[in-house]
Amino acid sequence: xxxxxxxxxxxxxxxxxxxxxxxxxxxxxxxxxxxxxxxxxxxxxxxxxxxxxxxxxxxxxxxxxxxxxxxxxxxxxxxxxxxxxxxxxxxxxxxxxxxxxxxxxxxxxxxxxxxxxxxxxxxxxxxxxxxxxxxxxxxxxxxxxxxxxxxxxxxxxxxxxxxxxxxxxxxxxxxxxxxxxxxxxxxxxxxxxxxxxxxxxxxxxxxxxxxxxxxxxxxxxxxxxxxxxxxxxxxxxxxxxxxxxxxxxxxxxxxxxxxxxxxxxxxxxx
Numbered sequence: 008x009x010x011x012x013x014x015x016x017x018x019x020x021x022x023x024x025x026x027x028x029x030x031x032x033x034x035x036x037x038x039x040x041x042x043x044x045x046x047x048x049x050x051x052x053x054x055x056x057x058x059x060x061x062x063x064x065x066x067x068x069x070x071x072x073x074x075x076x077x078x079x080x081x082x083x084x085x086x087x088x089x090x091x092x093x094x095x096x097x098x099x100x101x102x103x104x105x106x107x108x109x110x111x112x113x114x115x116x117x118x119x120x121x122x123x124x125x126x127x128x129x130x131x132x133x134x135x136x137x138x139x140x141x142x143x144x145x146x147x148x149x150x151x152x153x154x155x156x157x158x159x160x161x162x163x164x165x166x167x168x169x170x171x172x173x174x175x176x177x178x179x180x181x182x183x184x185x186x187x188x189x190x191x192x193x194x195x196x197x198x199x200x201x202x203x204x205x206x207x208x209x210x211x212x213x214x215x216x217x218x219x220x221x222x223x224x225x226x227x228x229x230x231x232x233x234x235x236x237x238x239x240x241x242x243x244x245x246x247x248x249x250x251x252x253x254x255x256x257x258x259x260x261x262x263x264x265x266x267x268x269x270x271x272x273x274x275x276x277x
Contacts, residue, residue: 031254037247045243060248069226070249076142077228078256081210084146088153088206089199096161097191101170111162114155122215125151130219140222148216153206160205164198200264207260211253228253 037045038060039053064070099111129148130139138144168191176186192199217227228249 034247034250038244038251040244040247042242042244057244060242060244061252063245064248064252070228073226073228074252076226077211080142080146080149080227081207081256083142084149084153084210085203085206087146087150088157089203091150092154092157092161092202093192093199096158096165097187099158099162100165100168101173111158114158118152118155118159122152122213126215126219129216133220139220140224144220145217145227146210148220149206149210149213153209156209157202157206160202161195161198164195168194204260204264208257211257 036051036053039056039058040050041055041057041059044050044054099107125148129151133139133141133144133148138147172190172194173186176190177183181190214227221227
């Protein structure tokens with residue numbers, strides 16, 4: 008029998024969610040204001056409602072290219088990370104080899120390190136091999152942080168699956184690839200969904216590496232947001248509108264993987 012929540016806990020949760028939603032509401036509110044109104048006074052609703060900020064984004068070739076290029080390297084990064092992380096996590100979860108614990112910890116230290124520590128080496132490396140200012144450069148740079156996190160999350164899911172399933176499948180005549188594709192991967196689809204979500208969100212909002220590794224040919228959306236300074240100062244309405252639009256891909260991803268994420272948070276490390 009489920010225990011009913013007390014009125015106090017419900018009120019606390021409501022206040023918590025309201026505080027979380029206020030910044031989002033304020034950004035949406037600001038996106039429908041003119042710069043004059045934004046700079047003149049603080050209003051909870053636009054006094055002069057305008058869609059000019061959104062129109063400017065939709066007709067701007069720069070913003071359109073930024074959205075598309077950001078989506079391209081984010082999807083590419085998620086694909087590379089999952090292709091590399093799934094077999095690596097399986098290895099860590101099933102086999103013990105010399106130094107595996109040290110290697111696993113070393114992977115996590117890469118995720119803990121600040122991005123600024125890798126700026127100069129990555130800039131030099133990608134410039135030398137001719138990948139500077141390309142979508143692939145940003146996707147590969149984000150792998151440095153997303154891959155350790157992906158291995159750590161997936162290893163937790165795989166460790167929870169009994170090894171007897173592997174042994175039974177091999178006794179029944181399954182080859183490794185057939186077992187892995189038809190039996191094992193469906194068992195960890197929740198973990199894959201959670202991993203893909205975290206990788207997508209980190210890569211979508213990351214600024215430091217994206218700004219350093221791009222110049223003219225590639226313009227990530229996070230970089231374009233920092234270049235909205237004109238002769239009249241910051242175009243706050245335009246920045247707010249772009250911020251609202253950048254939340255949409257994340258919301259779409261959450262909508263499609265929400266069922267897998269609920270099970271994944273309950274089953275895995277996260």
